Amino acid sequence: MANEVSVVTPEQRDLAVVEVSSRLVACNGGGGVLGHPLTYYEVGPEGVAVCNYCDKKFVLAHPTGEAHG
Numbered sequence: 001m002a003n004e005v006s007v008v009t010p011e012q013r014d015l016a017v018v019e020v021s022s023r024l025v026a027c028n029g030g031g032g033v034l035g036h037p038l039t040y041y042e043v044g045p046e047g048v049a050v051c052n053y054c055d056k057k058f059v060l061a062h063p064t065g066e067a068h069g
């Protein structure tokens with residue numbers, strides 16, 4: 001199974017919290033002159049990862065392999 005990576009899009013650049021669907025996320029600040037080097041983060045057991053550069057918070061929206069009736 002390939003590793004899925006959620007990358008911040010320019011539309012998400014101004015959001016303080018970004019919902020992601022994969023545990024592996026990549027942030028470059030949204031790209032452009034306001035961006036920062038592309039950095040990868042892994043969402044931890046609490047379902048949250050925070051970017052060291054832009055303090056953007058990544059929240060795991062739909063954990064895979066888990067179904068609720």
Ligand SMILES: [Zn+2]
Nearest residue numbers: 027029051054
């Ligand atoms: Zn960032």
